[in-house]
Amino acid sequence: MGDPSDWQSKPELASGVAERLPLLINHVAFEVAGRAELGLNAIGLTGKGYMALAILEADRPRSQLELSRLIGCVPAVVVTIADELEAGGFVERQRDPADRRRSVLVVTPAGRRVLAKGDRVAKAVEDELLGHLDAEAREQLHAALRGTLESVAVPAA
Amino acid sequence: MGDPSDWQSKPELASGVAERLPLLINHVAFEVAGRAELGLNAIGLTGKGYMALAILEADRPRSQLELSRLIGCVPAVVVTIADELEAGGFVERQRDPADRRRSVLVVTPAGRRVLAKGDRVAKAVEDELLGHLDAEAREQLHAALRGTLESVAVPAA
DNA sequence: TATTGTTATACTCTATAACTATA
DNA sequence: TATAGTTATAGAGTATAACAATA
Numbered sequence: 001m002g003d004p005s006d007w008q009s010k011p012e013l014a015s016g017v018a019e020r021l022p023l024l025i026n027h028v029a030f031e032v033a034g035r036a037e038l039g040l041n042a043i044g045l046t047g048k049g050y051m052a053l054a055i056l057e058a059d060r061p062r063s064q065l066e067l068s069r070l071i072g073c074v075p076a077v078v079v080t081i082a083d084e085l086e087a088g089g090f091v092e093r094q095r096d097p098a099d100r101r102r103s104v105l106v107v108t109p110a111g112r113r114v115l116a117k118g119d120r121v122a123k124a125v126e127d128e129l130l131g132h133l134d135a136e137a138r139e140q141l142h143a144a145l146r147g148t149l150e151s152v153a154v155p156a157a
Numbered sequence: 158m159g160d161p162s163d164w165q166s167k168p169e170l171a172s173g174v175a176e177r178l179p180l181l182i183n184h185v186a187f188e189v190a191g192r193a194e195l196g197l198n199a200i201g202l203t204g205k206g207y208m209a210l211a212i213l214e215a216d217r218p219r220s221q222l223e224l225s226r227l228i229g230c231v232p233a234v235v236v237t238i239a240d241e242l243e244a245g246g247f248v249e250r251q252r253d254p255a256d257r258r259r260s261v262l263v264v265t266p267a268g269r270r271v272l273a274k275g276d277r278v279a280k281a282v283e284d285e286l287l288g289h290l291d292a293e294a295r296e297q298l299h300a301a302l303r304g305t306l307e308s309v310a311v312p313a314a
Numbered sequence: 315t316a317t318t319g320t321t322a323t324a325c326t327c328t329a330t331a332a333c334t335a336t337a
Numbered sequence: 338t339a340t341a342g343t344t345a346t347a348g349a350g351t352a353t354a355a356c357a358a359t360a
Contacts, residue, residue: 011229013310016215021287021295022189022279023208024302027229029186031309032179051173053178058173064304065341072168072184074329079343100339101336129176132304137196138178140294141301145181147289152168152188222318231352236320258318258359317360324353330346337340 031082032125039121043114044088050118052081053090056107059156063102070156090114189282196278200271201245207275209238210290216270216313220259227313247271296304 011031017023037047045053051071061067065081068075082105085091090111096102107115130138168188174180194204202210208228218224221239225232239262242248247268253259264272287295 005184011310012226012313013307014212014216014227014313015226016211018303018306019215020211020279021299021302022193022282024299024306025182025189026186028305029183030229030301030304032182036179054173054177054180055171056173056276058176058184059171063341069169070171070173072187075342076330076344077328080328082342099337099341107196119177122177124357126178129305129309130301135299137301138295140297141179142181144290144294144298145178145185146175147183147208148188148286149175149181150170150237151289152286156169156171203328232319233321233353234351235332237351239319256318256360315360318358319356320358321356322354327348327350329348331344332344332346333344334342335340336342337338 028129035125035128036122039124040118043117043121045090045114045118046081046084047056048077048081049084049088049090050115050122052078052085052105053107053111053115055119056091056105057112062096062104064105065102067105085111088114165283185286189286192285192309196281197275200274200278202271202275203238203245205234205245206241206245207240207272209235209242209262210264210268210272210275213248214269219253219261221262222259224262234238234314242268245271258295 002020011027013106017027033047040047040050048071052067055061055067055070059070061070062095064078065075068078071078071081082091082093082103085105086093088110090106091105092107093103126138130141133141168184172182190204193207197204197207205228209224212218212224212227216227218227221235222232225235228235228238239248239260242262243250245267246265248262248264250260251263253261260308283295287298289296
């Protein structure tokens with residue numbers, strides 16, 4: 001997902017960005033992704049793999065195609081993510097008996113363990129970046145962004 | 158910056174993402190960037206070009222190197238951004254007389270006009286995605302993210 | 315000898331298109 | 338004939354490295 005620390009320890013503060021909410025959201029997201037990626041790599045996950053595991057557990061898609069729509073990517077990308085997760089022993093591909101074209105990604109016990117670890121990594125990044133907010137403010141931020149996603153996304157099929 | 162609408166009109170809502178603030182921030186940022194990119198392209202800007210113009214006006218960096226640190230990218234990328242903006246007539250490269258190695262990017266009147274247009278595009282995206290928030294909630298969101306950037310970034314030199 | 319901007323290069327990421335197997 | 342997954346390919350984006358000009 002991109003790792004700012006490769007070429008620069010810390011970005012400099014640009015008012016031009018801080019003043020503009022759309023630019024600001026992107027900068028913060030970039031920071032979050034970069035830091036999370038480091039921690040996730042250390043436990044054998046990529047950012048995308050972590051997201052996929054989270055969706056597999058929470059939304060139970062019944063095919064790779066369904067997963068691709070939930071992630072918001074093209075089906076071909078899911079193939080590479082599934083390959084990765086399968087190689088790590090975190091998911092198993094199981095053909096759907098009712099329609100053998102579909103492959104269902106089943107999370108293994110190891111997959112659930114690494115997801116839990118990934119959530120701790122994500123939480124650590126959150127604490128690092130949102131440490132200046134108290135619990136209530138953090139929940140408001142979460143609610144505001146969740147509302148945005150809900151207003152934009154179509155309800156899952 | 159990536160345009161979701163090319164291959165999918167709307168993403169499906171994934172609880173696995175909505176529940177996790179770090180993933181959620183990234184999804185929202187992706188939506189913002191995709192939508193903004195479309196509107197910006199229509200007025201002759203890229204997302205990066207818009208950001209650069211915003212920083213040039215607000216932070217007045219005195220070299221491309223300084224700009225690269227404010228954007229958070231490598232100096233070679235600034236060359237391509239500067240080329241773009243110069244080709245559009247939005248900035249001019251001026252050698253710093255005090256140190257002729259440095260090239261200062263000076264925003265032209267046309268650059269200021271297109272930046273104003275870009276801000277309207279950004280505002281429209283904001284209204285579209287944050288329409289569910291009242292003015293106060295939106296300002297709280299902005300403040301929360303600004304605080305994050307401030308706690309993470311080093312004060313500009 | 316160090317620094318700024320530039321150019322050339324390589325690498326990563328991801329969408330598109332062709333192919334297979336199932337329906 | 339249409340759909341799910343896969344493979345191969347190409348294009349965009351961006352960091353790295355070598356180079357020219359200036360300090």
